[in-house]
Amino acid sequence: MYNTVKTLKIIAQNGKFFRGKIKEDKNGENFVIQLRDIVKNERGDYLDLKNLLRTNISTKGHIEYLKAGDVLITVKGAKKYAFHLEKVPSKTVVSQHFLILRSPDPKIILPEFIEYAVNSSRCQNWFARKCPGSYQSTLSRETLERLPLPVLPPEEQQKIVNLIRETRAEKKLLLDLIDNREQQLKALANKLINTDY
Template sequence: MPKKAKAHASRQITLSELVTIQAGYPFRGSIQENPDGDVKAVQPRDISDLGELSADKLITTNLTGKRKADWLQQGDILFISKGIRHFACYVPEDMPETTLAPSLFLLRVKPEYQGQLNPEFLTWQINQAPVQRYFDNSAEGSRQLNIRKPILAAAPIAVPDIETQNTIARLYAASLRENALLHRLIHNRQQQLNAIANDLISHS
């Protein structure tokens, strides 16, 4: 009989014990695009269902509130708190003069957990079924579901040893790259088929 996979020992802890949680920048009203603006803003639409950040599609705008903006740093985690999707997104590099919409939360690993917690692993876990079920059971609202800060803070997180975290993080990153490649292949094939169909019509 095949051997069972070895279970990795881990301890369970709430999310707020691991990270600080800050609401996005309080823009007044909807975020207005301004090509001459001096900042960029991440919105939920910039985060895929797999937790990828489309940094090349961010709009340029101006800050409209009085609060100082938080610029995104490598290792930050963004969380969509409103709508039908409650996904987390890993920030792979520093993003100067880039902040986030108020419908997002900014999660940042606490200093005492630096080196003990891989934020990419944490992003992966937030997006997995156990934590997603917790959000589904805790969300408020009928159409636009909302995950309030206390609900997010109390999310249960399992923390294995750092080696296990790093291994899972590498697998997660590889899966995102593979998915992106697959989507490009599908898109290219569809364009090819569309060209053939148009050519058939034009020569009929």
Template sequence: MANDAFSISATLSGISEIRAGHPFRGSVPEVVNGSVSVIQIKDVDWAGSVKWEGLTKTRLEGRKEPDWIKSGDILFVARGTKIVAAYVDEVPVPCVCSQYFYLLRIKSERVLPEFVAWQINQHPAQTYLVKSAEGSAQVSVRRSMLEDLSIVIPPINQQRIIVELAKTASREREIFEALIINREQELRVIAKKLLEPTVAER
């Protein structure tokens, strides 16, 4: 680690345990009454949020205890069209992540996992990961590249401030997006009332 008066710089592997997702063989087998939910790439959006309501249910085989997703974990999408980290705040159901994720667990109490997830999703880290990734349209990030990612760690109070700012920005984005959707729906209703009679007369 290198440090100055304000921050510490470390590799991602230096501050976290990095594990592979659950080793499913191919696609996740769906079991309607399965006791385990699986987080797949489709369940994480571009903002790094997990869409819990759409998880596939399955049944896990084998005697080895799986790496259950826990509160405070970071899920890193390692393959596909989006390279994004998702911070897990609460886990509403017993679940694992698929083989296309890396599961990150922060080892130090001086590092907030939500801050690390935020930093991974910012331009400097994204630039490094995209350049290091294999493939073009469907990229793949090797574990060694993720391990070597440089993370800047400011004092924990500053981490908290940044996390709160990011949460505020996310809430504001959701509000604006909802307003846009509502306005578009209003315009569709107006267009239907105004234009459909005209079209029918032709």
């Protein structure tokens, strides 16, 4: 059974719009998540929150800061990457290059399950059909609200989330072992092979 983001009452929001380059202030009170904070490598795709740009946002209106449990989705490109925020610094916003999904009740609709569903091939194929443009197709908030999502009981969502966590942990372990072997090989080769040529 499927419902849409909107009918599931999952809140969809736009990122914070910045006109031009964001002015950095190393002592600023606000943090900004940008596309440059996405890391893509053999260990997977993830957000690196260790070196976020700091700034001061001056606005008369209300600022909606990110919360732990929010799911960020890239709006441009062939793939719309989803990232679950396990934790986030206080007074952090995300740039307009992302959309935000927020579960109405994280115990009923698990944020990590939302991340999984959005990244699934089924949802990615749906984006490919519904988003205008080709390589640089753009995802709007209105389109995201129409995204069909599977409806599962929380315990079944949790089973999927647990398996995702186990898979990531196994992948990390295997890649760490490979890295260690490569370091051992390098050290042995340097010891045994005469490099004076």
